[in-house]
Amino acid sequence: MDDMTSSSRAGWITGITVTVVLFILPIFLGQLGKTGEYWIWVCTEMIIMALFAMSLNLILGFGGMVSFGHAAFFGVGAYTVALLMKKADFPLYLALAAAPLVAAIAAAIVGWFCVRLLGLYFSILTLAFGQLLYMIVFQWYTFTGGDDGLHGVPRPEILGPVNYYWLCLILFVICFLIIRMIVNSSFGLSIKTIRENMERAKFIGINVRRYQLLNFIIAGAFAGLAGGMLCELNRFAQTEFLHWSKSAEPILASLVGGMYSLAGPAIGSSVLIFLKIFLQQVHRSMVEVWAIVLGVLLLVVVLFAPQGLVGLYQNIFKKSQS
Amino acid sequence: MTWQLFVFMLINGLCQGMLLFIIASGLSLVFGVLRVINFAHGSLYMIGAFLAYSLSTILAGESLMGFLILLMIVPPAIAIIGFVLEVSLFRRVYRQEHLLQLLLTYALVLILDDLVRVIWGGEPRSVTRPDLLAGSVNIFGMALPSYNVFILIVGPLIAFGLWFLLYRTRTGNIIRAAVSYPDTLGALGVNVSWVMTSTFMLGCWLAGFGGVLTAGLSNIDLGMGMQTIIECFAVVVIGGLGSVGGALLGSLIIGTGLTFFQLPFGRWALVFPYALMALVLVVRPWGFFGKPER
Numbered sequence: 001m002d003d004m005t006s007s008s009r010a011g012w013i014t015g016i017t018v019t020v021v022l023f024i025l026p027i028f029l030g031q032l033g034k035t036g037e038y039w040i041w042v043c044t045e046m047i048i049m050a051l052f053a054m055s056l057n058l059i060l061g062f063g064g065m066v067s068f069g070h071a072a073f074f075g076v077g078a079y080t081v082a083l084l085m086k087k088a089d090f091p092l093y094l095a096l097a098a099a100p101l102v103a104a105i106a107a108a109i110v111g112w113f114c115v116r117l118l119g120l121y122f123s124i125l126t127l128a129f130g131q132l133l134y135m136i137v138f139q140w141y142t143f144t145g146g147d148d149g150l151h152g153v154p155r156p157e158i159l160g161p162v163n164y165y166w167l168c169l170i171l172f173v174i175c176f177l178i179i180r181m182i183v184n185s186s187f188g189l190s191i192k193t194i195r196e197n198m199e200r201a202k203f204i205g206i207n208v209r210r211y212q213l214l215n216f217i218i219a220g221a222f223a224g225l226a227g228g229m230l231c232e233l234n235r236f237a238q239t240e241f242l243h244w245s246k247s248a249e250p251i252l253a254s255l256v257g258g259m260y261s262l263a264g265p266a267i268g269s270s271v272l273i274f275l276k277i278f279l280q281q282v283h284r285s286m287v288e289v290w291a292i293v294l295g296v297l298l299l300v301v302v303l304f305a306p307q308g309l310v311g312l313y314q315n316i317f318k319k320s321q322s
Numbered sequence: 323m324t325w326q327l328f329v330f331m332l333i334n335g336l337c338q339g340m341l342l343f344i345i346a347s348g349l350s351l352v353f354g355v356l357r358v359i360n361f362a363h364g365s366l367y368m369i370g371a372f373l374a375y376s377l378s379t380i381l382a383g384e385s386l387m388g389f390l391i392l393l394m395i396v397p398p399a400i401a402i403i404g405f406v407l408e409v410s411l412f413r414r415v416y417r418q419e420h421l422l423q424l425l426l427t428y429a430l431v432l433i434l435d436d437l438v439r440v441i442w443g444g445e446p447r448s449v450t451r452p453d454l455l456a457g458s459v460n461i462f463g464m465a466l467p468s469y470n471v472f473i474l475i476v477g478p479l480i481a482f483g484l485w486f487l488l489y490r491t492r493t494g495n496i497i498r499a500a501v502s503y504p505d506t507l508g509a510l511g512v513n514v515s516w517v518m519t520s521t522f523m524l525g526c527w528l529a530g531f532g533g534v535l536t537a538g539l540s541n542i543d544l545g546m547g548m549q550t551i552i553e554c555f556a557v558v559v560i561g562g563l564g565s566v567g568g569a570l571l572g573s574l575i576i577g578t579g580l581t582f583f584q585l586p587f588g589r590w591a592l593v594f595p596y597a598l599m600a601l602v603l604v605v606r607p608w609g610f611f612g613k614p615e616r
Contacts, residue, residue, distance in 0.1 A: 060421075066420065066421050066424070068424075113600070113603075113604050116604075117603065117607055119420060120359065120420055120563075121603060121607045123420070123424070124359075124555060124559055124599075124603060125600065125603040125604070125607075127552070127555065128555075128556070128559070128596055128599040128600040128603060129596075129600055131552055131596045132593065132596040132597060132600055135592055135593045135596055136593065139589055139590050139592065139593065244552065245548065248428055251421075251425065252425070252428075255421075255425060288436075288439070288440060289436060289440065290436075291432040291433070291435065291436035292432070292433050292436045292437065292440075294429075294432055295429040295430065295431075295432030295433035295436070296429075296433065298425060298426075298428070298429035298432065299411070299426065299429045299430075299433075302415065302422050302425050302426045302429065303411075303414055303415075303426075306418070306422055
């Protein structure tokens with residue numbers, strides 16, 4: 001017990017330190033002129049993708065459900081923001097509030113079918129629904145702009161790059177705390193029980209499908225918010241946001257970071273994005289071979305460190321979670 | 323719709339379906355024995371197509387002989403790539419959880435697709451059809467592209483060959499036994515890991531074969547692997563994971579469906595495979611010919 005409180009206090013201290021550093025960061029980056037502005041943009045994207053990865057990990061790491069269609073809800077969120085702001089002149093805060101709601105509705109419909117299936121079949125059905133949504137967005141030119149996407153999403157004047165970074169950071173911290181609360185709640189414990197032993201969870205009276213569906217919806221909502229935030233950052237929404245290869249990104253991030261921890265996916269996602277940008281800065285030709293680097297990295301993690309970075313850290317410092 | 327148009331579309335649809343079957347049957351076969359869904363199957367198919375393109379420029383493959391050489395060289399080359407992948411990578415994850423297996427094959431997609439981009443570049447390419455298959459043949463007073471007719475002949479031959487191999491030879495008995503009772507098979511003195519390797523090679527051979535045929539049919543580009551692997555998933559899910567007969571049925575449904583729906587729905591026909599795949603998974607997750615499991 002004593003050990004637990006001290007480790008949770010250490011967690012709080014780390015968390016607050018990291019948050020403070022992230023808050024101050026753009027002030028320093030702002031001094032660097034053009035490159036600084038670029039890095040502020042990169043950091044904003046990192047924060048958004050970290051939220052996307054954490055949203056997936058609710059079902060992947062904590063729920064043990066491998067979804068290959070999570071990008072669908074990310075994309076739905078992005079298109080919600082783009083459509084509401086461009087076609088209905090909604091203000092940003094309302095559009096950003098609507099994104100998780102619409103994504104949650106989509107997740108509720110898709111999830112209602114998906115949670116009926118187990119294991120591999122669940123994965124393939126999420127993939128099928130994800131691609132179905134992708135195809136609909138791709139083909140519906142008059143509404144979604146088809147493969148051109150929706151460009152020129154308006155940006156409120158007070159939100160320069162730095163202010164938008166701060167907005168994303170605040171949203172991220174709030175979401176992180178909510179997700180942390182969910183994971184540590186009795187609901188979160190039930191979800192983990194289902195992952196570990198579904199039969200037993202049923203036996204002790206957990207309504208497995210309902211819990212999984214609820215978890216799926218919550219994860220979809222956070223993904224939708226992340227999608228909406230990225231849409232506003234880039235000021236466009238494109239079909240690629242819904243493609244199944246986009247669904248793979250948070251899975252890779254979770255794997256690299258470590259999927260049985262809260263912050264692992266966020267760390268993994270940031271590390272991957274940083275690595276990509278860094279290699280591009282080192283040499284332009286690295287853009288071409290980035291997928292190869294990522295693939296090899298992934299192979300190494302799968303074969304030698306399936307617990308990810310957080311697992312490695314815990315192994316090295318002999319800190320056992322159980 | 324006149325009956326000529328109907329027959330024309332039917333032939334085109336069946337042709338697409340047959341091509342899809344050749345690729346998807348490999349995916350299904352590999353899943354049946356190895357229990358791994360191989361995302362990289364589409365990439366191997368794409369490499370087959372691009373290899374065919376490169377070889378055809380060397381062979382100046384306008385003669386039928388040149389094209390047959392492609393069909394004899396490229397699929398075994400892909401099978402050899404498959405051998406290397408199976409022995410060096412796949413073998414290590416058979417006892418791991420599904421997620422790690424999927425991610426391993428996905429890592430291969432990233433690597434192989436990017437290698438194709440680095441080696442062959444981004445622009446679309448095509449293989450010139452041999453003279454004999456470039457024209458058209460008259461059937462029922464209609465001019466049908468002879469290459470499509472060629473695929474319509476080759477497809478069933480492959481299907482028959484697979485059926486014969488699986489159900490009429492000792493090798494086939496062993497492969498089917500490896501699907502149902504791998505442990506017993508091992509206890510009987512059969513080298514199961516060799517069975518797995520050779521099945522994987524056979525699957526890759528089929529992917530390569532499909533790649534060569536596609537290179538002659540239409541333009542090949544970097545997106546073809548990603549697109550085809552999802553269509554193959556649809557086929558395999560509809561027919562039943564691991565069932566080759568199911569893959570035949572699934573690919574014919576998808577192939578003809580895609581063609582026929584194009585008439586009333588235009589480009590929206592492309593939604594059809596995914597909608598059908600989702601529907602089948604919801605109603606009958608194990609597909610038409612699969613068995614419910616676990």
